[in-house]
Amino acid sequence: xxxxxxxxxxxxxxxxxxxxxxxxxxxxxxxxxxxxxxxxxxxxxxxxxxxxxxxxxxxxxxxxxxxxxxxxxxxxxxxxxxxxxxxxxxxxxxxxxxxxxxxxxxxxxxxxxxxxxxxxxxxxxxxxxxxxxxxxxxxxxxxxxxxxxxx
Amino acid sequence: xxxxxxxxxxxxxxxxxxxxxxxxxxxxxxxxxxxxxxxxxxxxxxxxxxxxxxxxxxxxxxxxxxxxxxxxxxxxxxxxxxxxxxxxxxxxxxxxxxxxxxxxxxxxxxxxxxxxxxxxxxxxxxxxxxxxxxxxxxxxxxxxxxxxxxx
DNA sequence: TATTGTTATACTCTATAACTATA
DNA sequence: TATAGTTATAGAGTATAACAATA
Numbered sequence: 122x123x124x125x126x127x128x129x130x131x132x133x134x135x136x137x138x139x140x141x142x143x144x145x146x147x148x149x150x151x152x153x154x155x156x157x158x159x160x161x162x163x164x165x166x167x168x169x170x171x172x173x174x175x176x177x178x179x180x181x182x183x184x185x186x187x188x189x190x191x192x193x194x195x196x197x198x199x200x201x202x203x204x205x206x207x208x209x210x211x212x213x214x215x216x217x218x219x220x221x222x223x224x225x226x227x228x229x230x231x232x233x234x235x236x237x238x239x240x241x242x243x244x245x246x247x248x249x250x251x252x253x254x255x256x257x258x259x260x261x262x263x264x265x266x267x268x269x270x271x272x
Numbered sequence: 273x274x275x276x277x278x279x280x281x282x283x284x285x286x287x288x289x290x291x292x293x294x295x296x297x298x299x300x301x302x303x304x305x306x307x308x309x310x311x312x313x314x315x316x317x318x319x320x321x322x323x324x325x326x327x328x329x330x331x332x333x334x335x336x337x338x339x340x341x342x343x344x345x346x347x348x349x350x351x352x353x354x355x356x357x358x359x360x361x362x363x364x365x366x367x368x369x370x371x372x373x374x375x376x377x378x379x380x381x382x383x384x385x386x387x388x389x390x391x392x393x394x395x396x397x398x399x400x401x402x403x404x405x406x407x408x409x410x411x412x413x414x415x416x417x418x419x420x421x422x423x
Numbered sequence: 424t425a426t427t428g429t430t431a432t433a434c435t436c437t438a439t440a441a442c443t444a445t446a
Numbered sequence: 447t448a449t450a451g452t453t454a455t456a457g458a459g460t461a462t463a464a465c466a467a468t469a
Contacts, residue, residue: 135289167275175427239416243408258284265390290460308437340451360449424469428466429464432461432462434462438457443452446448
């Protein structure tokens, strides 16, 4: 049962992380951003609050310097802004500007629309089942990986 | 319903394509291979027949030169072998050697074992549902992307 | 002395361009 | 002249190492 699934799961993952899909959604926002930059924007947008650089890195599952670089680029374009963290002078909080928030929103709308198109022909029951099972799979996988990292 | 799912799907994709999971499975095979090399091996293994370089590239969704490079490396390590294609003198068929086949097998066993561990606590019905829905999602996504590429 | 973030550098994966050989 | 593959080069994404400032 699994053996046929694995190649398709690989293809799906590729489409999401590296493929044409995010590229198209980025184009549709009208902003010429690279994918890591968009990921930073989305991370801030779904956090719905300013985050520290380290926190963004954790959520993106990358290291700090990677985030620093993209935050710097995004700040130059006026999409995010670094502000002081009142609780710790070493840290800086990164927050979305108005246009940064708009860009994240436009990207999400585009992507959701696309996915909705893919699922349009599905029975409602299957759509719900997919969301439930896929969500659980993602959570369980993350939990198992975290457990492995305790070694 | 989708909005909570997307970040988790991203995390899952990352774990599969770039994360610690494939890395661990590679270590477990005892071979010091890079990930693209393993993907070539897996592609040949699940094809269960020699493939041309171009065909491998199509199935991996990458370009030709990428495959050439990794086939060359794998050949030096004795894991694959280039043989003549009787039907076309320009093309070469790439086939797994005995140890290449063993390596792919060991990798798959390890990965399947790991996934089985993640799904161990799931009700059988949910496991089947996941395989069915995820398979369909992968297929439908690929079909929609192909349709988009007709522009 | 530990932690937050930054700068500088290097590595992995993949693409594009230019070329060779056969069709 | 088109196609299969190769070689050489370039680019995107991310990591590691060394450092600065604050805790």
